[in-house]
Amino acid sequence: MAGVAHRLTQAPSAPSVSANADSNKPFCFVADDEIPIIDYSMLISADHNERSKAILDLGKACTDYGFFTVVNHGMPESFIKEVLERCSEFFDLTEREKIECEPKCMTDKIRWSKGSKPGDQREFLKLISHPEFHCPAKPAAFSDILQEYCNRSRDVALEILRGISKSLGLEDCYVENAMRLKSGFDVSAVNSYPPCSLSDNPIGLPSHSDPSLLILLIQSVDGGLQLQRDGKWVRANIAPNSIVAHIGDHLEILTNGKYKSAVHRVIGNNSVRRIGLPIAFGPSLDALVSSAPELVDQSHPSTYPQQTYAEYWEATQCNMTEGRAKLNTGSALNTEGLFGWGKARFSTGSSLNMKGIFGWGKAEFNSGSALNMKGIFGWGKAKFNSGSALNMKGIFGWGKAEFNTGSALNMKGIFEWAYHRSKAIQGLGKACGDYGCFTVVNHGLPESFIRGVLEECSGFFDLAETEKTEYEPKGPADKISEILQEYCKRTRAIALEIFRGISKSLGLEECYIENATKLESGFDICGVLTNGKYKSAMHRVIGNNKVKRIGVPIAFGPSLHTFVKPAPEFVDESHPPA
Numbered sequence: 001m002a003g004v005a006h007r008l009t010q011a012p013s014a015p016s017v018s019a020n021a022d023s024n025k026p027f028c029f030v031a032d033d034e035i036p037i038i039d040y041s042m043l044i045s046a047d048h049n050e051r052s053k054a055i056l057d058l059g060k061a062c063t064d065y066g067f068f069t070v071v072n073h074g075m076p077e078s079f080i081k082e083v084l085e086r087c088s089e090f091f092d093l094t095e096r097e098k099i100e101c102e103p104k105c106m107t108d109k110i111r112w113s114k115g116s117k118p119g120d121q122r123e124f125l126k127l128i129s130h131p132e133f134h135c136p137a138k139p140a141a142f143s144d145i146l147q148e149y150c151n152r153s154r155d156v157a158l159e160i161l162r163g164i165s166k167s168l169g170l171e172d173c174y175v176e177n178a179m180r181l182k183s184g185f186d187v188s189a190v191n192s193y194p195p196c197s198l199s200d201n202p203i204g205l206p207s208h209s210d211p212s213l214l215i216l217l218i219q220s221v222d223g224g225l226q227l228q229r230d231g232k233w234v235r236a237n238i239a240p241n242s243i244v245a246h247i248g249d250h251l252e253i254l255t256n257g258k259y260k261s262a263v264h265r266v267i268g269n270n271s272v273r274r275i276g277l278p279i280a281f282g283p284s285l286d287a288l289v290s291s292a293p294e295l296v297d298q299s300h301p302s303t304y305p306q307q308t309y310a311e312y313w314e315a316t317q318c319n320m321t322e323g324r325a326k327l328n329t330g331s332a333l334n335t336e337g338l339f340g341w342g343k344a345r346f347s348t349g350s351s352l353n354m355k356g357i358f359g360w361g362k363a364e365f366n367s368g369s370a371l372n373m374k375g376i377f378g379w380g381k382a383k384f385n386s387g388s389a390l391n392m393k394g395i396f397g398w399g400k401a402e403f404n405t406g407s408a409l410n411m412k413g414i415f416e417w418a419y420h421r422s423k424a425i426q427g428l429g430k431a432c433g434d435y436g437c438f439t440v441v442n443h444g445l446p447e448s449f450i451r452g453v454l455e456e457c458s459g460f461f462d463l464a465e466t467e468k469t470e471y472e473p474k475g476p477a478d479k480i481s482e483i484l485q486e487y488c489k490r491t492r493a494i495a496l497e498i499f500r501g502i503s504k505s506l507g508l509e510e511c512y513i514e515n516a517t518k519l520e521s522g523f524d525i526c527g528v529l530t531n532g533k534y535k536s537a538m539h540r541v542i543g544n545n546k547v548k549r550i551g552v553p554i555a556f557g558p559s560l561h562t563f564v565k566p567a568p569e570f571v572d573e574s575h576p577p578a
């Protein structure tokens, strides 16, 4: 037994990386990395040395991976197999029988549904399994065995959380007591993935992290589940009779980010139905979740919200709590969706040029020129001097601004508060720090509206030259069409939210940028204001030889009367104002 857990102490070999089916997306690599193994029998061993060793391994798995497999958990293989078979039989019921389990009101504790979001190919049953166990009465043998499994895996989860408490240098029962796990709110999901044609769409469940503290998962066929580590997907190929464990959002909050919530997804398989049975073990609904004071200090301030678990469910509108909102899934709020993989978001390989496009007049762009003010305020044909040497990025080659090269900001996260907001802000800070650009999704502007704006803009260029000259700089602003005005107004609101997020990501007051720059009109604030911490993004546009392309960038700048200088908070001896 000792041998298995011992493997954890050996650094896993460098993952072998291969492009997979969705190699066109960021984080597209799937690594055959080794998943840490925790030997449960050692974790509960009466032998002090064995237990200490297991706790060390557990801490390392949580720090380095956020997930691990659990072996020797005491549940016989035949029992687990039977649980999964009974689960599978539920999906063999007639449609009419299953419809009885469809949620009829907000408070239903049993919810059968089919995935409705893009990429969610599941048919699933969600149950509140603790403090009270809920389950459909059919098929006959289903409820009893599932309850037995929930009880036994709850014992395993509690022991793991005790080990996790110890691994953090806290009392054995720290998590248990702080999160009031006696009345912990557990949600079990019975997921059925149909066989799928991999060439069509291999995603069975898009990437997401789960709420709760800890998730334990068993599955009927190996393969399918992938967990993310260091920007790579790791296939959860696990030995029979082992349980996959991963960290949930609320353990990340409790540990002040020391242990990170695991992002994961499911890839379909093309031969058989796969049953996945994750149980998400959560705090009690009335437990106040915040970072443990023991894990917060000056160099590790907490950036996480403080709220009760019930408030969390309310804020995220995932139901299953008393009388609130709709059940989303016990999971599937795409928080890390902020960072580039996952569904939707990117329009095609377009690129945008903010510096060149603002106005009439001949804006000639010299290579590498910084700000050509004439170009900015005048209209005209922005002549690009040969793709030449704009800046250092040119040296490394331009990354085509297919918007999936950078990262994506999920505005939903920004508009939310608490956990998802703080995650979104962290993501925004990372996007600004690492890329200087990002795409914004879920901004609330309907696609049809944006199309209307672009059509309107496109129509402008079809006007006769004489008509267009009316719009030269002296031209009145009220010539701007209504739809464009509306667009400007609405994107301004989005931009302000983003500035608020950026201020927060820099550890400043939410309204810092807004106040310091009297946000009205102008250009290029971030690069200056943050003293180069966030860099202004160099960009350019490459023509295409088929159709006219309309780009509508809006540059939200400081008031013209503002003196823009690096925020004093970012200036010190080693960072003098640039």
Ligand SMILES: O=C(O)CCC(=O)C(=O)O
Residues within 6 Å of the ligand: 189, 191, 205, 210, 217, 219, 225, 264, 266, 275, 276, 277, 278, 329, 330, 331, 332
């Ligand atoms: O079915 C699986 O393997 C995982 C499902 C999952 O991640 C979820 O339901 O949150």
Ligand SMILES: [Fe+2]
Residues within 6 Å of the ligand: 208, 209, 210, 264, 278, 331, 332
């Ligand atoms: Fe999940």
